[in-house]
Amino acid sequence: MNYNKFSNYFGLIAHYKFPKWLQTQINCWYVDKFKIDMSDFKKADDYDSLNSLFTRKLLKQRVLEDGFISPSDGLCLEVARGDKLMAYSIKNHSYQVGDLLKNSLASDELEGEFNYLNIYLSPSDYHHYHAPCDMQILSLEYVPGELFSVAKNWLKKVDNLYPKNERVILKAKLENNKIIWLVFVGAWNVGKMKFDFEPRINTNSNLEYCFYKYENLKVKKGEHLGNFELGSTIVLISQNEAIRYDVKADQKIKFGEKIGELL
Numbered sequence: 001m002n003y004n005k006f007s008n009y010f011g012l013i014a015h016y017k018f019p020k021w022l023q024t025q026i027n028c029w030y031v032d033k034f035k036i037d038m039s040d041f042k043k044a045d046d047y048d049s050l051n052s053l054f055t056r057k058l059l060k061q062r063v064l065e066d067g068f069i070s071p072s073d074g075l076c077l078e079v080a081r082g083d084k085l086m087a088y089s090i091k092n093h094s095y096q097v098g099d100l101l102k103n104s105l106a107s108d109e110l111e112g113e114f115n116y117l118n119i120y121l122s123p124s125d126y127h128h129y130h131a132p133c134d135m136q137i138l139s140l141e142y143v144p145g146e147l148f149s150v151a152k153n154w155l156k157k158v159d160n161l162y163p164k165n166e167r168v169i170l171k172a173k174l175e176n177n178k179i180i181w182l183v184f185v186g187a188w189n190v191g192k193m194k195f196d197f198e199p200r201i202n203t204n205s206n207l208e209y210c211f212y213k214y215e216n217l218k219v220k221k222g223e224h225l226g227n228f229e230l231g232s233t234i235v236l237i238s239q240n241e242a243i244r245y246d247v248k249a250d251q252k253i254k255f256g257e258k259i260g261e262l263l
Helices: 003-015 020-033 050-054 097-104 152-157
Strands: 074-083 086-090 093-096 113-120 128-130 135-143 167-174 179-185 193-195 210-219 224-228 233-239 243-245 251-253 258-262
Touching: 003 050, 020 050, 074 233, 086 113, 086 152, 093 097, 097 135, 097 167, 097 179, 097 233, 113 243
Parallel strands: none
Antiparallel strands: 074 086, 074 113, 074 251, 086 093, 113 233, 128 224, 135 167, 135 210, 167 179, 179 233, 193 224, 243 258
């Protein structure tokens, strides 16, 4: 199966606005199917397409807890300390960080140990992402790739999956002068990844590889960065002694909740 083409077709269907009565039935089925808690959002029948339901916005800004917060809603698949540029998507299934980060990683930036955290966004999750702390965005890299599912069963059967998939890599400097990489991984049925500060990025649309540098692009903790259309994965990779995480694998997390501390 060509997962990229299938995702394109699914995206077209998701954007289609059916008659109101039918769209309401589709939306309600989707909410019931994936057991979505709509308490933070408009009612299901207020959305005129599946895509507008997928990309639903919060009715009000969430309270931001102290410390380093989760950039999104989702499930923590793995959080650990890596070494020699090897990390794990889930237990016993590794990927090469150098392959994942491509040209966003300089040769001396991740020598020895580092920290990483993988957040899986299911179809039921809030699909927007935000800055986990105050930081300066140094670059954005878009890498074309496959659109394999990033659910657990696929991570178990496709080796080195994250580096094979389409992705956008943000490289940023933290207030402690350490470097963090936020990797937004495309997946099956993910039609787009959008970024507020970079309109040139329009993923899953035959976009060629690109790399942009920024001189003075600073974002505040909690600031909206962009959104997925449907679910996917965000991988956080940081230099050693940059962040101390306070979250465990298989723990549900939500945007705004504290998941660690800057060191």
